[in-house]
Amino acid sequence: MCKKLVQMMQGKIWMSTNSQGYIQSTSLVLRFQIQQTFNRPMFDLTNFIDQPKSNSIFRGLQVILADDDGVNRMVTKKLLEKLGCQVTTVSSGFECLSSLGPTMSPFHVVILDLHMPEMDGFEVATRIRKFRSRNRPLIIALTASAEEQVWERCLQVGMNGVIRKPVLLRGLEIELRTVLQRAGERLSS
Amino acid sequence: MAAVPQLQRQFIEYTTSLYNEGYLDDQFTQLQKLQDESNPDFVAEVVSLFFEDSEKLLNNLATAIQQKSVDYKQVDSHVHQFKGSSSSIGAQRVTNVCVHFRNYCEEKNLDGCLRCLQQLKHEYILVRNKLEALFRLEQQILQAGGSIPMME
Numbered sequence: 001m002c003k004k005l006v007q008m009m010q011g012k013i014w015m016s017t018n019s020q021g022y023i024q025s026t027s028l029v030l031r032f033q034i035q036q037t038f039n040r041p042m043f044d045l046t047n048f049i050d051q052p053k054s055n056s057i058f059r060g061l062q063v064i065l066a067d068d069d070g071v072n073r074m075v076t077k078k079l080l081e082k083l084g085c086q087v088t089t090v091s092s093g094f095e096c097l098s099s100l101g102p103t104m105s106p107f108h109v110v111i112l113d114l115h116m117p118e119m120d121g122f123e124v125a126t127r128i129r130k131f132r133s134r135n136r137p138l139i140i141a142l143t144a145s146a147e148e149q150v151w152e153r154c155l156q157v158g159m160n161g162v163i164r165k166p167v168l169l170r171g172l173e174i175e176l177r178t179v180l181q182r183a184g185e186r187l188s189s
Numbered sequence: 190m191a192a193v194p195q196l197q198r199q200f201i202e203y204t205t206s207l208y209n210e211g212y213l214d215d216q217f218t219q220l221q222k223l224q225d226e227s228n229p230d231f232v233a234e235v236v237s238l239f240f241e242d243s244e245k246l247l248n249n250l251a252t253a254i255q256q257k258s259v260d261y262k263q264v265d266s267h268v269h270q271f272k273g274s275s276s277s278i279g280a281q282r283v284t285n286v287c288v289h290f291r292n293y294c295e296e297k298n299l300d301g302c303l304r305c306l307q308q309l310k311h312e313y314i315l316v317r318n319k320l321e322a323l324f325r326l327e328q329q330i331l332q333a334g335g336s337i338p339m340m341e
Contacts, residue, residue: 074234
């Protein structure tokens with residue numbers, strides 16, 4: 001399990017043994033990227049960054065999921081709940097924005113389908129980022145597209161991550177964890 | 190009434206054939222893994238919703254394609270939605286037709302679109318029948334007092 005976590009962080013972990021085959025020491029190499037720091041701290045995320053080895057990182061995480069398709073909503077919601085998140089679902093960009101409200105944002109993470117009619121994920125993210133509030137949620141895009149331009153545009157509008165559809169539990173877990181850890185790194189820097 | 194082991198073997202064989210013939214893929218396996226004691230009917234619920242939505246989409250598609258002046262953006266939008274929902278439950282063959290269908294929409298190829306709509310209806314009905322057969326097998330196993338084998 002340690003090996004998996006380290007590999008996810010693009011590092012290496014190995015054990016060295018002595019001549020009798022007993023484990024003598026463990027070595028760990030990790031690579032860290034220097035991140036841009038934000039001026040204002042992310043709220044309430046300290047609970048979620050202090051548990052590096054288990055899925056309790058997600059327990060109690062308040063997520064709002066916006067997807068106009070009923071089947072996708074049902075499946076993605078269940079996947080998130082499996083990880084321990086508390087999920088609220090909405091079926092449009094408008095509903096998403098009204099649930100977030102202009103100042104108080106009880107949600108830690110917003111997961112947005114990019115391709116919604118009337119108001120797409122990019123527009124929703126742009127509007128969320130315009131909020132003056134200190135409590136800005138993390139935003140993760142959901143898209144079937146693998147195009148780099150789409151992913152770049154996500155970053156440009158201020159999103160924190162991208163998950164490819166159809167959603168798999170592992171992919172969801174990894175991206176959520178990465179996004180939370182990056183936020184945590186900014187918090188503690 | 191058939192014995193539980195026999196029914197279970199039938200279930201495994203049937204499920205395996207559905208995967209081998211491309212009717213279902215890993216997304217469906219994931220759905221089954223998401224089902225648990227707190228949500229024992231999860232797969233049936235999602236699949237029912239998929240059936241409902243699909244039938245609406247097929248009707249909408251038929252209407253859109255029969256317009257005097259076809260709005261290909263509208264057609265594409267329906268197909269895109271169908272592609273999304275079918276891929277989240279693992280109805281692989283349906284998803285594949287959607288991919289081709291979207292290409293024809295982009296080309297504004299009416300003939301191609303008409304053919305794809307037919308194919309889409311066909312694949313949808315096939316997968317619906319197969320999933321319903323699968324659920325019936327499950328019910329038979331449960332009623333005989335057995336448990337559903339976990340497919341890996």
